Amino acid sequence: MSTTALPTNTKWWNGGRSPFNASYGKVMMWYFLMSDAFTFGAFLISYATLRFSLNGWVDANHVFNAFPFFGHENLPLAFVSLMTFILIFSSVTMVLAVHEGHHMNRKGVEKYMILTILGGLAFLGCQAWEWTHLLTGEHFVLVNGTIDTMNTTVSHNPWGHFAAQDEVVKAMQNTSPEILRSMVMEHDHSATAASLQNLTSADLISKINLNEVQVAHPGPPSFGSYFFGITGFHGFHVFSGVVINVVMYLKTKLGHFDQRGHYEMIEKAGLYWHFVDLVWVFVFLCFYLI
Amino acid sequence: MSEHVVSSPEISIPHAPSSGTGRIWKVFWLLSVVTLVELVLGFGLAKHWYGDPETSHTAILFVKGALCILSLAKAFYIVSVFMHLGDEIRNMIMTIVVPLCLFIWFIAAFLWDGNSWRNLKNTNAGSRPAQTEQHQAKPVDKDAKK
Numbered sequence: 001m002s003t004t005a006l007p008t009n010t011k012w013w014n015g016g017r018s019p020f021n022a023s024y025g026k027v028m029m030w031y032f033l034m035s036d037a038f039t040f041g042a043f044l045i046s047y048a049t050l051r052f053s054l055n056g057w058v059d060a061n062h063v064f065n066a067f068p069f070f071g072h073e074n075l076p077l078a079f080v081s082l083m084t085f086i087l088i089f090s091s092v093t094m095v096l097a098v099h100e101g102h103h104m105n106r107k108g109v110e111k112y113m114i115l116t117i118l119g120g121l122a123f124l125g126c127q128a129w130e131w132t133h134l135l136t137g138e139h140f141v142l143v144n145g146t147i148d149t150m151n152t153t154v155s156h157n158p159w160g161h162f163a164a165q166d167e168v169v170k171a172m173q174n175t176s177p178e179i180l181r182s183m184v185m186e187h188d189h190s191a192t193a194a195s196l197q198n199l200t201s202a203d204l205i206s207k208i209n210l211n212e213v214q215v216a217h218p219g220p221p222s223f224g225s226y227f228f229g230i231t232g233f234h235g236f237h238v239f240s241g242v243v244i245n246v247v248m249y250l251k252t253k254l255g256h257f258d259q260r261g262h263y264e265m266i267e268k269a270g271l272y273w274h275f276v277d278l279v280w281v282f283v284f285l286c287f288y289l290i
Numbered sequence: 291m292s293e294h295v296v297s298s299p300e301i302s303i304p305h306a307p308s309s310g311t312g313r314i315w316k317v318f319w320l321l322s323v324v325t326l327v328e329l330v331l332g333f334g335l336a337k338h339w340y341g342d343p344e345t346s347h348t349a350i351l352f353v354k355g356a357l358c359i360l361s362l363a364k365a366f367y368i369v370s371v372f373m374h375l376g377d378e379i380r381n382m383i384m385t386i387v388v389p390l391c392l393f394i395w396f397i398a399a400f401l402w403d404g405n406s407w408r409n410l411k412n413t414n415a416g417s418r419p420a421q422t423e424q425h426q427a428k429p430v431d432k433d434a435k436k
Binding site for chain 1: 299300307308314315321322325328329332364374382385396403411
């Protein structure tokens with residue numbers, strides 16, 4: 001704390017100086033972040049309330065088990081760990097940029113701002129992949145006595161608990177040949193849509209190995225709305241943070257902060273960037289861990 | 291290293307810039323290790339305990355509580371070291387931390403509400419017509435009124 005060297009008669013509230021010994025912009029950035037914390041808090045608490053009101057939710061280790069270029073490999077939480085470490089690391093490069101700014105080292109600030117921006121872009125890329133994977137991945141779901149395919153969207157959730165085999169056997173009788181064909185292709189990789197085209201439903205059913213094909217009940221639809229809503233709002237913060245960081249990088253490069261005599265803008269941008277990391281700590285906790 | 295940092299005139303006592311980056315890297319390793327511990331706990335939670343009906347609810351709740359505490363620890367280090375809030379004067383810290391205490395009520399009240407909502411749905415208590423079998427069991431009924 002810096003209060004040690006304070007003269008005893010300092011009149012903090014007489015104007016002309018900050019009672020918090022911090023610039024107006026920085027104090028206001030803190031209050032903005034506090035209000036943003038309440039916004040995120042309200043979203044996460046709403047999600048938690050809804051989850052508490054339901055008897056079942058989804059198993060995060062099952063939903064988030066894919067990794068780019070690893071196909072159907074079961075790698076629970078691996079990809080989201082990568083995203084978390086990218087964000088932690090870009091937080092470190094940001095705080096190093098602030099540190100270099102304190103020492104008026106323009107080259108250092110430039111280097112660490114570039115690394116921070118790259119970290120932010122990498123995170124956004126990962127999130128885009130994750131969303132695409134969820135939105136386009138089709139899963140077999142037992143609805144109203146038939147089997148259908150479902151993606152993860154704001155209104156559809158194919159991640160309920162698995163249907164019992166006898167239920168699935170019964171439902172297959174009412175299932176369209178198109179879905180039956182994709183059930184065969186799910187585990188029999190030699191089969192193609194053309195080679196199965198002329199088979200009857202009964203033939204298709206006999207080719208389906210239910211130990212290899214998972215059919216689930218639909219899960220609570222609110223999973224998708226909360227997941228895409230909250231990670232989307234966080235992703236939007238990451239995106240705006242990257243834009244702010246790019247602006248700060250350009251201003252550093254143009255020597256604006258050297259002219260001004262201090263790098264406080266980097267500190268303020270850093271506050272916002274760290275806040276984004278802070279929110280991710282809780283998004284990660286609420287959606288992926290518990 | 292020794293340049294005088296000029297900042298806005300509102301600042302009476304300029305912060306002396308820290309000389310090394312040791313503290314930053316220490317916090318980085320701390321955050322990484324805590325995240326790894328969280329991942330192990332989260333992985334175990336779903337893999338071995340959710341699926342197993344033998345697992346007691348208290349054990350799951352305990353692990354979830356540990357995950358929450360670890361996340362709060364991470365938040366503390368990010369805010370106090372990376373965001374340098376720990377270096378600000380006490381009054382400023384308090385204007386930010388004290389309002390956030392509203393979260394204690396916010397979380398407790400809403401989770402309580404969600405839980406009560408589930409009890410009502412599960413027991414058909416409240417406005418739905420009474421169903422004999424559900425009203426025979428007294429403890430369930432009591433639970434629903436909570």
